[in-house]
Amino acid sequence: MTKFSISELDTVLYHRPESLEDYPFHFCPGCGHGIVFRLIAEIVDELNIKERAVCVACVGCSVNSYHYFNFDGLESAHGRAPAVATAIKRCHPHLVPFTYQGDGDLAAIGTAEIVHACARGENITTIFVNNAVYGMTGGQMAPTTLVGMYSTSTPGGRKPSLSGYPIRVCEMLSTLDGTAYVARVSVHNPAAVRKTKQAIKLAFRTQLANLGMSLVEVLSPCPVNWRLEPVKALEWLVKHMLPQYPLGEFKVIEAVAALKKGDRLCTKK
Amino acid sequence: MHEEIAVAGFGGQGVLFVGRLLAEASLLEGREVVWMPSYGAEKRGGTVWCNVTISDEKIGDLFITRPTAAIAMNPASLVKLEPAMKSGGLLVVNQSLVPSKVSREDIRVVYVPANDLATELGDDSVGNLVTLGALVTGCPVVSTSSIIAVMDNLLPKNQRRLEINKRALSKGCAWTQGN
Amino acid sequence: MSKKTLMAGNIAIAEGAILAGCQAYFGYPITPQNEILEHMSKRMPEEGRVFVQTESELAAINMVYGAAAAGCRAMTSTSSPGFSLEQEGISYMSGAELPGVIVNVMRGGPGLGNIGGAQGDYFQSAKGGGHGDYRVINLAPASVQEMMDLTMLAFELADKYRNPVVVLADGFLGQAMEPVVMREPVTELPSKPWAITGALGRAKNIINSFEMDPVNFPPRVKLLLRKFKKMRRNEVRYEGLNLGDASLVIVAYGSASRSALTAMKMARQEGIPVGLLRPITLFPFPYEALSNLAQRINDFLVAELSSGQFIEDVKLAVGLDKRVALVNQYGGVPLLAEEILEAIEKMIKQPVGG
Ligand SMILES: Cc1ncc(C[n+]2csc(CCOP(=O)(O)OP(=O)(O)O)c2C)c(N)n1
Numbered sequence A: 001m002t003k004f005s006i007s008e009l010d011t012v013l014y015h016r017p018e019s020l021e022d023y024p025f026h027f028c029p030g031c032g033h034g035i036v037f038r039l040i041a042e043i044v045d046e047l048n049i050k051e052r053a054v055c056v057a058c059v060g061c062s063v064n065s066y067h068y069f070n071f072d073g074l075e076s077a078h079g080r081a082p083a084v085a086t087a088i089k090r091c092h093p094h095l096v097p098f099t100y101q102g103d104g105d106l107a108a109i110g111t112a113e114i115v116h117a118c119a120r121g122e123n124i125t126t127i128f129v130n131n132a133v134y135g136m137t138g139g140q141m142a143p144t145t146l147v148g149m150y151s152t153s154t155p156g157g158r159k160p161s162l163s164g165y166p167i168r169v170c171e172m173l174s175t176l177d178g179t180a181y182v183a184r185v186s187v188h189n190p191a192a193v194r195k196t197k198q199a200i201k202l203a204f205r206t207q208l209a210n211l212g213m214s215l216v217e218v219l220s221p222c223p224v225n226w227r228l229e230p231v232k233a234l235e236w237l238v239k240h241m242l243p244q245y246p247l248g249e250f251k252v253i254e255a256v257a258a259l260k261k262g263d264r265l266c267t268k269k
Numbered sequence B: 001m002h003e004e005i006a007v008a009g010f011g012g013q014g015v016l017f018v019g020r021l022l023a024e025a026s027l028l029e030g031r032e033v034v035w036m037p038s039y040g041a042e043k044r045g046g047t048v049w050c051n052v053t054i055s056d057e058k059i060g061d062l063f064i065t066r067p068t069a070a071i072a073m074n075p076a077s078l079v080k081l082e083p084a085m086k087s088g089g090l091l092v093v094n095q096s097l098v099p100s101k102v103s104r105e106d107i108r109v110v111y112v113p114a115n116d117l118a119t120e121l122g123d124d125s126v127g128n129l130v131t132l133g134a135l136v137t138g139c140p141v142v143s144t145s146s147i148i149a150v151m152d153n154l155l156p157k158n159q160r161r162l163e164i165n166k167r168a169l170s171k172g173c174a175w176t177q178g179n
Numbered sequence C: 001m002s003k004k005t006l007m008a009g010n011i012a013i014a015e016g017a018i019l020a021g022c023q024a025y026f027g028y029p030i031t032p033q034n035e036i037l038e039h040m041s042k043r044m045p046e047e048g049r050v051f052v053q054t055e056s057e058l059a060a061i062n063m064v065y066g067a068a069a070a071g072c073r074a075m076t077s078t079s080s081p082g083f084s085l086e087q088e089g090i091s092y093m094s095g096a097e098l099p100g101v102i103v104n105v106m107r108g109g110p111g112l113g114n115i116g117g118a119q120g121d122y123f124q125s126a127k128g129g130g131h132g133d134y135r136v137i138n139l140a141p142a143s144v145q146e147m148m149d150l151t152m153l154a155f156e157l158a159d160k161y162r163n164p165v166v167v168l169a170d171g172f173l174g175q176a177m178e179p180v181v182m183r184e185p186v187t188e189l190p191s192k193p194w195a196i197t198g199a200l201g202r203a204k205n206i207i208n209s210f211e212m213d214p215v216n217f218p219p220r221v222k223l224l225l226r227k228f229k230k231m232r233r234n235e236v237r238y239e240g241l242n243l244g245d246a247s248l249v250i251v252a253y254g255s256a257s258r259s260a261l262t263a264m265k266m267a268r269q270e271g272i273p274v275g276l277l278r279p280i281t282l283f284p285f286p287y288e289a290l291s292n293l294a295q296r297i298n299d300f301l302v303a304e305l306s307s308g309q310f311i312e313d314v315k316l317a318v319g320l321d322k323r324v325a326l327v328n329q330y331g332g333v334p335l336l337a338e339e340i341l342e343a344i345e346k347m348i349k350q351p352v353g354g
Helices: A033-047 A083-090 A103-109 A110-118 A169-173 A190-208 A230-244 A254-260 B013-027 B075-084 B113-119 B125-139 B144-156 B158-179 C008-018 C034-046 C059-067 C080-095 C122-127 C144-161 C173-177 C215-235 C255-271 C287-293 C310-318 C337-349
Strands: A053-057 A072-075 A096-102 A127-129 A180-187 A213-219 A248-252 B001-009 B032-037 B048-057 B071-072 B090-095 B108-112 C004-009 C024-027 C050-053 C074-078 C099-106 C114-117 C138-141 C164-170 C178-182 C240-241 C248-251 C274-279 C281-283 C300-304 C324-330
Touching: A033 A127, A033 A190, A053 A083, A053 C178, A072 C144, A083 A096, A083 A127, A083 B090, A096 A103, A096 A190, A103 A110, A103 A169, A110 A169, A110 A213, A127 A190, A127 B090, A169 A213, A169 A248, A169 C274, A180 A190, A180 A230, A180 B108, A190 A213, A190 A248, A213 A230, A213 B071, A248 A254, B001 B013, B001 B075, B001 C074, B013 B032, B013 B125, B013 B144, B013 C004, B013 C178, B032 C173, B048 B075, B071 B125, B075 B090, B075 C004, B075 C024, B090 B125, B090 C164, B108 B158, B108 C337, B113 B125, B113 B158, B125 B144, B125 B158, C004 C008, C004 C050, C004 C144, C008 C074, C008 C144, C008 C164, C008 C173, C008 C178, C024 C034, C024 C059, C024 C080, C034 C050, C034 C274, C050 C080, C059 C074, C059 C080, C059 C099, C080 C099, C080 C122, C080 C164, C080 C248, C080 C300, C099 C144, C122 C164, C122 C281, C138 C144, C144 C173, C144 C178, C164 C173, C164 C255, C173 C255, C248 C255, C248 C337, C255 C274, C255 C300, C274 C287, C287 C310, C300 C310, C310 C324, C324 C337
Parallel strands: A053 A072, A053 A096, A096 A127, A127 A213, A180 A213, B001 B071, B071 B090, B090 B108, C024 C050, C024 C074, C074 C099, C099 C164, C138 C164, C248 C274, C248 C300, C300 C324
Antiparallel strands: A180 A248, B001 B048, B032 B048, B032 C178, C004 C178, C099 C114, C138 C281, C240 C274
């Protein structure tokens, strides 16, 4: 490998976004959360909204979000982030609150809050990280756990007769009239990560244009709780999660489509 | 008797299992016992510890502060354990991963290259059993035959694992005897 | 000697519930009690009983309400933040006279706090944290064996009084392993003619806690109050150790009482005659036992894993003319025997009135 120092380069190609603190992520090896955090920080920089952005953290592996971002952030009780963000936006409409939620947080204990934030058409943004398990508590079944998938509370794999079926959050929430932009993306390879960035950016722009609720679901690996090595976990995601959770845009209201012009975005497969 | 034993190391080094074997073996020998793990949001690779209290009497405190015997599997645990040890206690140090020496002179120390000895056996994941053998030989809190009986019980289905565990245990015993 | 099995506290609770004939378990993951839910996910279906991982603690407690109304022995387990969410449901259960068991393996709070063991839910648990005039029996185990035994007792008392019962443990006890003697399974469950089982060959049953006309409600509350009085009379449980010659008594429950036990032994080795009083029921509280002790003992040391909650009941029991000192930890940190010993030494060195 050739060695060179930054000063020898004409341009810096990659640097820590200003919106990201120099604070070590506590995530396990191969976890997808770190990628999503970085993307959000880049987007906040690019949209120049560091002084207005507010991270509403949920309870889950991303509980520490406010330590990673270099802008305002707060904790919310398990599942209640959309309610907290609603209040922040209503009290200070110039702020740009977004919730960062896991699948247990958003699709189990917080189902009521997310459904009603969408139904009210709150002008907030939700980043929903779907790793198909309860990461923080040790890999129990989540609302998004696949049928047949092992978890620490579904011995022998998830059986529909006992624990029902996984929830497709984007499909469900896009039926609500208050949603303006709903998309599902993934972080399983660099191309997918780029698309994820585009989608999250459009979600923020939706809020900035006062167009209503925007939500981006990000499929993300959890190697430790899936009991897989990081690379195997990515392969597993592609093989098993993509068929259950197809990527694409599920709701793009006209005004958002107009925003999109000029941007290249992921298209529905 | 009343012994307070601490075992500490990286997650994945089998620290909790060693504690479990000590606890099960003490129970087999008819003693009172408490096994207490560290628990927390420690992700893989973080420091893990557990303590085992073995006594002839009803045990109070779930926690120990002054171990009478201990195993340090990694450098971070030695830093914690050395000052905590009870005077006269036995400290087993995994020399394969811990380069430093103990400076206290009022405790007994056994340095054992646990991972190297385990690798010689063809499976470097049994370093924990090597240190356990070294511990119970230097400080007979339970007999090795009780530990073996417990392993027979806990791992009846996995003969290969059982065999290598037993060999690692006796390798640890021999190490302390030879030093 | 009966055969003992090494078992973690959380598992002992789960197995105790199964032995007690628990027919339905509902729960939502939360550390440090996940092992109960995980163990039940395997064991309940094995036994042909009901297991549901719910979408929240709100759902869990309301499923317990439903299963109890249907005449089944039902339970949920959680830890502090989840227990807060369940308060409404517990109030409804008490109001509708439904038996059920709620296990709370407490952790550090307030708020999200952390997953270390703590006893900061004392007020909301022992006093009833929900709305209205109700009480629930609180059983506080101090060993893994008691995790099993008191869980079994909880089911029995819940049915006896048709009222929810709380098993109030903490994260340290939940994680610790100790030898346990397995108990005999309960084979005969009480009949529940009041339950919702379908009005076949009988008049219809109604389960509710609502009265449109306020005039009609107080008599109903009065009925409940009579039950709570009976609990106070019949269900007080505590353990006393070395009280005979004691000049100072430590009062502690749960895992704090374990450190207190060691501290007591250490103090006695130093020649300080220390005793220990350990409430096993927090409601009903052993007021009488403590006030009797206070007739001859002047010094009480309260050891708790909260910021001075439990001590209020001790003060109430022993009276204002006694010295009642506090030694504690909170927020998920264990209280060590040495800290309690220090507090004992400090207390006896200070002259009365000084
Ligand atoms: C009221 C309440 N119940 C339960 C918990 C425990 N808890 C913490 S995180 C979590 C779920 C995390 O899973 P998910 O939302 O999928 O996020 P991930 O950790 O996988 O990123 C739970 C159940 C809690 N903190 N509060």
